Amino acid sequence: xxxYMLEITVFICGAIGMILELVAARVLSPYVGxxxxxxxxxxxxxxxxxxxxxxxxGKKADKDPSRNSLSNLILLGALTASLIPLLETVLVSNFAKxxxxxxxxxxxxxxxxxxxxxxxxxxxxxxAVKLRDKEYENLGEISGSTSSLSTIGSIFGTFLAxxxxxxxxxVRTIVLGITxxxxxxxxxxxxxxxxxxxxxxxxxxxxxxxxxxLGKVVFEKQNPDIIEDVDSQYSRIWIKQVAANDTTYKTMQxxxxxxxxxxxxxxxxxxxxxxYYDLADYYLKDFKSTLMIGGAAxxxxxxxxxxxxxxxxxxxxxxxxxxxxxxxxxxxxINNERLNIYHQDGRSFLNTTKNKYDVILIDAFKGENAPFxxxxxxxxxxxxxxxxDNGMVITNVISSLEGEEADFIxxxxxxxxxxxxxxKLFKVRNYEDNERQNIILIGFKGNTNIDDSKYEEYKDLLDxxxxxxxxxxxxxxxxxxxxxN
Numbered sequence: 001x002x003x004y005m006l007e008i009t010v011f012i013c014g015a016i017g018m019i020l021e022l023v024a025a026r027v028l029s030p031y032v033g034x035x036x037x038x039x040x041x042x043x044x045x046x047x048x049x050x051x052x053x054x055x056x057x058g059k060k061a062d063k064d065p066s067r068n069s070l071s072n073l074i075l076l077g078a079l080t081a082s083l084i085p086l087l088e089t090v091l092v093s094n095f096a097k098x099x100x101x102x103x104x105x106x107x108x109x110x111x112x113x114x115x116x117x118x119x120x121x122x123x124x125x126x127x128a129v130k131l132r133d134k135e136y137e138n139l140g141e142i143s144g145s146t147s148s149l150s151t152i153g154s155i156f157g158t159f160l161a162x163x164x165x166x167x168x169x170x171v172r173t174i175v176l177g178i179t180x181x182x183x184x185x186x187x188x189x190x191x192x193x194x195x196x197x198x199x200x201x202x203x204x205x206x207x208x209x210x211x212x213x214l215g216k217v218v219f220e221k222q223n224p225d226i227i228e229d230v231d232s233q234y235s236r237i238w239i240k241q242v243a244a245n246d247t248t249y250k251t252m253q254x255x256x257x258x259x260x261x262x263x264x265x266x267x268x269x270x271x272x273x274x275x276y277y278d279l280a281d282y283y284l285k286d287f288k289s290t291l292m293i294g295g296a297a298x299x300x301x302x303x304x305x306x307x308x309x310x311x312x313x314x315x316x317x318x319x320x321x322x323x324x325x326x327x328x329x330x331x332x333x334i335n336n337e338r339l340n341i342y343h344q345d346g347r348s349f350l351n352t353t354k355n356k357y358d359v360i361l362i363d364a365f366k367g368e369n370a371p372f373x374x375x376x377x378x379x380x381x382x383x384x385x386x387x388x389d390n391g392m393v394i395t396n397v398i399s400s401l402e403g404e405e406a407d408f409i410x411x412x413x414x415x416x417x418x419x420x421x422x423x424k425l426f427k428v429r430n431y432e433d434n435e436r437q438n439i440i441l442i443g444f445k446g447n448t449n450i451d452d453s454k455y456e457e458y459k460d461l462l463d464x465x466x467x468x469x470x471x472x473x474x475x476x477x478x479x480x481x482x483x484x485n
Contacts, residue, residue, distance in 0.1 A: 227241055295326065302330070401427075
């Protein structure tokens with residue numbers, strides 16, 4: 001093992017570098033989301049940090065090409081990585097209160113919290129090249145094999161973090177594991193292990209564990225309303241208990257978006273826009289089957305099953321962990337014979353299902369952003385194809401109706417007009433048109449079968465229809481979708 005210690009070190013540090021990048025997205029997501037802009041920012045910061053690390057690491061290696069120096073750098077990497085849980089609360093949470101510019105928050109916080117350990121870990125490769133150059137003559141071969149090992153480690157770390165670590169252990173446990181691995185690696189590399197060295201290492205180890213404990217304590221103190229903090233394969237999820245307006249709500253927050261909330265006393269849905277999905281009961285008198293894309297806490301499917309005893313609902317929810325949390329915290333009955341759950345991507349379900357429905361409800365968001373693949377002409381064509389002859393699609397859109405943030409609804413309205421025989425828009429609340437808000441978009445296939453006897457029941461919702469809406473935007477397509485996430 002000692003013979004290949006440098007190779008093992010390069011591989012492990014390459015793997016940890018990529019694990020940190022994926023962890024960064026999870027740590028930041030409750031505060032800034034995980035849109036393409038945020039991912040671009042995180043990746044850019046990490047690449048800059050690594051570039052600087054390669055450069056300065058090479059200079060350091062030329063001045064002091066020893067395993068002890070490399071060991072000390074890895075110890076520094078362990079120490080800086082151990083600060084992640086503490087800095088999440090102290091830096092990210094508080095900085096998010098200062099500015100609403102998500103890219104600025106992501107840029108600064110990712111540079112401080114993740115850029116520094118990434119920079120330190122990047123110094124390992126040039127150090128390894130220098131140390132091996134002392135043993136071998138073929139510098140080009142050494143440099144190439146070292147870079148290859150680092151890259152293979154990065155690939156391994158990516159798959160390990162994405163498929164195993166994050167959905168199984170969560171962010172804090174992963175960070176603790178990373179620091180322990182780096183600590184052990186540093187000790188194995190060091191050549192002069194005397195009493196003074198072990199005292200030094202003990203101080204570092206105590207500091208690492210102290211930072212981990214302090215991070216957990218500070219997080220819980222600053223977020224007393226969080227009942228459960230869960231990392232799934234797809235998202236970071238917070239279950240909260242929140243008091244507002246003399247009522248206690250249980251909420252599900254996915255990344256930085258509030259996905260679902262219910263009144264704990266009555267079990268009623270807290271989100272007003274969900275009641276607009278009941279308009280199917282008005283426009284299609286005899287509808288029987290419904291598909292909902294996006295389950296989250298399953299507050300609407302639970303409401304639907306309680307209200308309509310003769311109807312069925314299928315739910316396409318990509319994240320199995322959300323279904324587990326909905327059953328645990330939001331009274332979801334997964335054994336109801338009128339409910340079918342498909343743990344599948346919503347667009348994939350639209351593309352492949354052989355089922356037919358009277359109604360399709362779309363409420364799929366990742367944080368505050370809609371997945372673009374569910375906003376396109378091709379997606380809506382597939383939705384129309386699985387509707388029965390007279391059916392409807394009801395979609396929740398978050399957009400303004402006018403101004404700079406109106407692009408989403410304008411593109412979607414144009415797209416729905418292209419696909420469906422008739423299209424209607426509804427406001428959920430009486431907000432100003434230039435305010436970002438929930439807007440209900442309905443596309444009809446064929447004819448409606450209005451139940452006039454239900455008019456009074458749904459009058460408050462129907463009165464919110466937006467008349468004479470128009471859009472000069474083109475349609476959203478799989479090739480070009482300038483909206484969503």
